[in-house]
Amino acid sequence: MKQFQYTRALTQQSAIEAIAKPGTKIIAGGTNLIDLMKRGVTAPDKLVDINHLPLKNITATKTGLHIGALALNSVVSENSLVLQKQPLLSMALKAGASPQLRNMATVGGNMMQRTRCSYFYDTTMPCNKRAPGTGCGAMEGINRMHAIFGTSDQCIAVNPSDMSVGLAALDAVAIIAGKKGERRIPFTEFHRLPGDHPELDNHLAAGEMIVGVEIPDNNFAKNSYYLKVRDRQSYAFALVSVAAALEISNGTIKNARLAMGGVAHKPWRLFDAEKALIGKPATEDSFKQAAQIAMQGAKGYQYNSFKLKLAPATITEALKHAAGLA
Amino acid sequence: MEDERDHALPGSEPEAKDNSRRNFLKQSTLLTAIALTPGTAVKAAEMHVDEKIAAVFEKMPIKMEVNGVAHSLSVEPRATLLDILREQLDLTGTKKGCDHGQCGACTVHVDGHRVNSCLTLGVMASGKKITTIEGLAKGDELHPMQEAFLKHDGFQCGYCTPGQIMSAVACIREGHANSEMEIREYMSGNICRCGAYPNIVNAIQEVKEGGQAV
Numbered sequence: 001m002k003q004f005q006y007t008r009a010l011t012q013q014s015a016i017e018a019i020a021k022p023g024t025k026i027i028a029g030g031t032n033l034i035d036l037m038k039r040g041v042t043a044p045d046k047l048v049d050i051n052h053l054p055l056k057n058i059t060a061t062k063t064g065l066h067i068g069a070l071a072l073n074s075v076v077s078e079n080s081l082v083l084q085k086q087p088l089l090s091m092a093l094k095a096g097a098s099p100q101l102r103n104m105a106t107v108g109g110n111m112m113q114r115t116r117c118s119y120f121y122d123t124t125m126p127c128n129k130r131a132p133g134t135g136c137g138a139m140e141g142i143n144r145m146h147a148i149f150g151t152s153d154q155c156i157a158v159n160p161s162d163m164s165v166g167l168a169a170l171d172a173v174a175i176i177a178g179k180k181g182e183r184r185i186p187f188t189e190f191h192r193l194p195g196d197h198p199e200l201d202n203h204l205a206a207g208e209m210i211v212g213v214e215i216p217d218n219n220f221a222k223n224s225y226y227l228k229v230r231d232r233q234s235y236a237f238a239l240v241s242v243a244a245a246l247e248i249s250n251g252t253i254k255n256a257r258l259a260m261g262g263v264a265h266k267p268w269r270l271f272d273a274e275k276a277l278i279g280k281p282a283t284e285d286s287f288k289q290a291a292q293i294a295m296q297g298a299k300g301y302q303y304n305s306f307k308l309k310l311a312p313a314t315i316t317e318a319l320k321h322a323a324g325l326a
Numbered sequence: 327m328e329d330e331r332d333h334a335l336p337g338s339e340p341e342a343k344d345n346s347r348r349n350f351l352k353q354s355t356l357l358t359a360i361a362l363t364p365g366t367a368v369k370a371a372e373m374h375v376d377e378k379i380a381a382v383f384e385k386m387p388i389k390m391e392v393n394g395v396a397h398s399l400s401v402e403p404r405a406t407l408l409d410i411l412r413e414q415l416d417l418t419g420t421k422k423g424c425d426h427g428q429c430g431a432c433t434v435h436v437d438g439h440r441v442n443s444c445l446t447l448g449v450m451a452s453g454k455k456i457t458t459i460e461g462l463a464k465g466d467e468l469h470p471m472q473e474a475f476l477k478h479d480g481f482q483c484g485y486c487t488p489g490q491i492m493s494a495v496a497c498i499r500e501g502h503a504n505s506e507m508e509i510r511e512y513m514s515g516n517i518c519r520c521g522a523y524p525n526i527v528n529a530i531q532e533v534k535e536g537g538q539a540v
Contacts, residue, residue, distance in 0.1 A: 001404045002404075003384055003402065003403070003404055004403055004404060005384075005403065006386065006403035006447070006449050027447075027450070030445055030446065030447060030450065031427055031442070031445050034406070034427075034445045034446075034447065035426050035427055035445060037404075038425065038426065039426075047403070049449075049450060051450065074439075097515075098430065098514055098515025098516075099440065099493070099496070099497070099500070099502070099512050099514075099515050100427075100430060100433055100440050100441050100442045100493065100515045101427060101442060101445075101515065103439045103440060103441050104441050104442065104445065104446070233510075233511075233514075234510070234511050234514035235514040235515055
């Protein structure tokens with residue numbers, strides 16, 4: 001690992017000032033960043049440790065749930081407020097990584113984690129995300145784990161986060177701080193598609209940091225489910241995952257939220273499928289129809305075309321679990 | 327000063343505080359001399375002389391308590407907790423498997439919580455209490471989880487075992503050892519290439535059901 005300078009930020013203001021300088025990165029849990037630094041994928045000159053900032057709290061507000069950016073994944077997943085108000089988030093978090101990693105990883109860090117595309121990680125391979133302009137090794141390479149939605153001719157990598165899929169489904173808002181103060185953006189607009197700039201994973205500007213997320217209160221707690229399909233039962237990245245949340249009244253769907261992981265460069269919210277579910281009976285037939293709508297525009301590559309069948313099947317299954325039919 | 331260096335433990339770095347200026351002078355004189363002869367300059371580069379000089383200035387003081395013993399150390403910011411435990415404190419029970427947070431062989435407890443020490447910077451563990459596999463037994467009396475691993479043959483080659491045991495203790499303390507399925511899920515961060523999983527699960531179940539303090 002390249003040598004770097006290490007400093008501790010004792011105030012949010014000093015952290016923001018420090019990260020405005022090029023070559024400087026924030027470190028929180030470090031579970032992804034240290035790995036990337038060991039492999040030479042990234043080599044910052046300076047790390048700013050923000051773990052001493054007061055951003056760990058999980059609190060109920062008048063309109064929802066506020067979670068500080070430094071709250072640990074393990075703590076959030078077992079927090080009583082989260083379990084009571086947003087069990088889907090807890091399920092998504094528990095589906096990710098290992099207990100040890102969840103004890104280190106933070107909410108903000110989870111949002112910032114990079115793709116696990118093997119061409120991104122292997123510094124001897126071409127990768128437009130790691131080294132813009134070098135090409136995409138995955139496009140015609142081993143692309144079994146890769147995207148089927150929103151790809152560009154530059155990049156077909158997927159966002160690896162489970163937590164973010166849950167937060168995207170739950171209409172969360174990302175709270176971001178910079179020199180000019182705080183701004184709030186919908187979680188679904190935090191991450192971006194690769195387009196012509198696959199090196200950018202999200203819309204965070206230079207000198208900005210995540211300070212928290214907020215989830216508005218909803219009526220999904222009774223009927224929500226996170227289903228993750230992967231190569232082994234635990235501790236593996238998703239081939240396809242689905243966050244499903246329903247509000248059901250007398251067997252009819254009043255409201256629905258759906259998002260998919262492992263299929264795009266960002267958590268893939270299924271707005272059209274959600275609309276199609278509203279007013280329908282909470283049955284397998286309704287779920288299958290919604291799943292077909294969700295797949296519009298999907299495109300498979302040589303080794304990941306199986307996702308074109310796996311994804312709708314996972315959506316249907318997740319909705320059945322959410323509705324209590326499985 | 328020379329004596330201090332001679333008494334340094336094998337594999338441990340000498341303290342950089344008092345003799346840093348002297349080392350710098352010695353090494354920079356060396357650099358000036360060898361700069362004239364390309365052959366020795368290459369040799370100096372191979373020996374990372376320049377990096378060693380830089381390291382003297384780039385080390386940071388940290389304090390941590392490891393298995394109940396307080397340590398004041400001088401570490402590079404890039405040194406992981408795993409490397410500090412193994413190479414500076416000679417606590418080689420904690421194993422380096424993948425070194426990328428994928429295998430769990432490096433699992434230790436930091437302030438009572440299990441973490442991957444290969445992905446933890448030593449500078450970030452400053453001021454914390456660390457427990458490694460060496461800190462579980464009380465003298466010659468093994469920890470109940472160590473006894474259970476022996477009884478149930480919870481290993482073959484043994485390389486993953488320290489991490490498995492640290493995780494297993496945490497698994498019970500966290501309240502995640504209530505069924506075979508739950509144990510398997512909450513032990514999934516520890517990989518065993520010999521495939522001793524059924525015996526590891528049996529060991530954890532026995533300790534959990536025995537109700538002993540872990």
